[in-house]
Amino acid sequence: MDVRSCGINLNHWYVVAQSQEITTKPKEVKLWYNSIVLYRDSMGKIHALDNRCPHRQVKLSEGKVLENSLECAYHGWQFNGEGNCTFIPYLNPEFSCSNSNNKALPKIKIESYPVQEFDGFVWIFLGDKKLLNSDKNQTMSIPEWDHLNYIATVSVIDCQAHFSFLIENLMDMYHGHLHDDYQAWTDANLKELLTTEEEVKGIYEAKSYYKIDKIWSISQLFFPSFRSLHPESLMVNYCYPHWQSTLGKDFTIYCLLCPISLTHTKAYLIHFTSLNAFWRLHKLPRWFRQFIKDKLYGTAQTMLDGLVAQDIIMIEQEQQAYEQKIRKPTYEINPTIPAVQKMIKKQVKDECNPDILRRGDRENFII
Numbered sequence: 001m002d003v004r005s006c007g008i009n010l011n012h013w014y015v016v017a018q019s020q021e022i023t024t025k026p027k028e029v030k031l032w033y034n035s036i037v038l039y040r041d042s043m044g045k046i047h048a049l050d051n052r053c054p055h056r057q058v059k060l061s062e063g064k065v066l067e068n069s070l071e072c073a074y075h076g077w078q079f080n081g082e083g084n085c086t087f088i089p090y091l092n093p094e095f096s097c098s099n100s101n102n103k104a105l106p107k108i109k110i111e112s113y114p115v116q117e118f119d120g121f122v123w124i125f126l127g128d129k130k131l132l133n134s135d136k137n138q139t140m141s142i143p144e145w146d147h148l149n150y151i152a153t154v155s156v157i158d159c160q161a162h163f164s165f166l167i168e169n170l171m172d173m174y175h176g177h178l179h180d181d182y183q184a185w186t187d188a189n190l191k192e193l194l195t196t197e198e199e200v201k202g203i204y205e206a207k208s209y210y211k212i213d214k215i216w217s218i219s220q221l222f223f224p225s226f227r228s229l230h231p232e233s234l235m236v237n238y239c240y241p242h243w244q245s246t247l248g249k250d251f252t253i254y255c256l257l258c259p260i261s262l263t264h265t266k267a268y269l270i271h272f273t274s275l276n277a278f279w280r281l282h283k284l285p286r287w288f289r290q291f292i293k294d295k296l297y298g299t300a301q302t303m304l305d306g307l308v309a310q311d312i313i314m315i316e317q318e319q320q321a322y323e324q325k326i327r328k329p330t331y332e333i334n335p336t337i338p339a340v341q342k343m344i345k346k347q348v349k350d351e352c353n354p355d356i357l358r359r360g361d362r363e364n365f366i367i
């Protein structure tokens, strides 16, 4: 099996949006050849439906939300959060002009998907609903999101490449070379590689450029001369289908995957800077600590976006070389790469569900 043509195991929760993006205006999101419409009802609850009106197949995301229902833009059919058609204007008995057709509402239902909001993100499950609550199929926990000691920055990755190229990039810490001024670490040396059914974990020894131990340490983000190299442990963990990393005690990064197709991958990179070293800060009132957390949100934006832009160039070139069928020999020296490739293949092989894949309906999907 060629890893670049592997699908995803849909029996996991995937992130399709940030919470703040979803309002009472319907929004289209995509996950593995599926177009999904998300909206909030009048109570603020998020619903996820197949983004296709069963009348003429137009996108329901063109419509609007009325109380708890989603109304199609074309003829005004309405659907509730469970996907049941609840109203067709033409059949409304109260609509008593001579053209009206006083028939009962037909039983029409479109697919609705389990959806939940956690830690600032919207998670969707497109897999086998019988497996929904199994221990293996939980959303990835991000305790730093609400913790007052962590400052978050989010960068969206959108690349024209198979998701395996992104995961390999995230597991291969030998590529610090690429990142010039944005480089957070150097001299990585893989010390341990641990694999389980659901995880590939690499533990590197490295040197970090940043140390968050003084209140002005944040200035290291902007001025390279304030940085000084010191040894730190660098851990990367592919917890299928997502990824997490720590650099010493100061930094934690998550990458929440949303593969869209074989050649298009979206993901959310969330970077946390720890303020744990500042014990005096913890004595301040909660509201003030929340104020600081909110004020400092996005502090690492330039660095994170810069890293992402550099990585995307490399990842997309790998995809292009793959598509051009350049069959020159390649040499891999990092054992994390074959380990994640094995995991990706195993996930598809073990839990592939033909019903789910059929629903992907690749022919009609506009990427």
Ligand code: FES
Pocket: 053, 054, 055, 056, 057, 058, 072, 073, 074, 075, 076, 077
């Ligand atoms: S196409 Fe949606 S109501 Fe007609």
Ligand SMILES: [Fe+2]
Pocket: 169, 175, 179, 307, 311
């Ligand atoms: Fe990178």
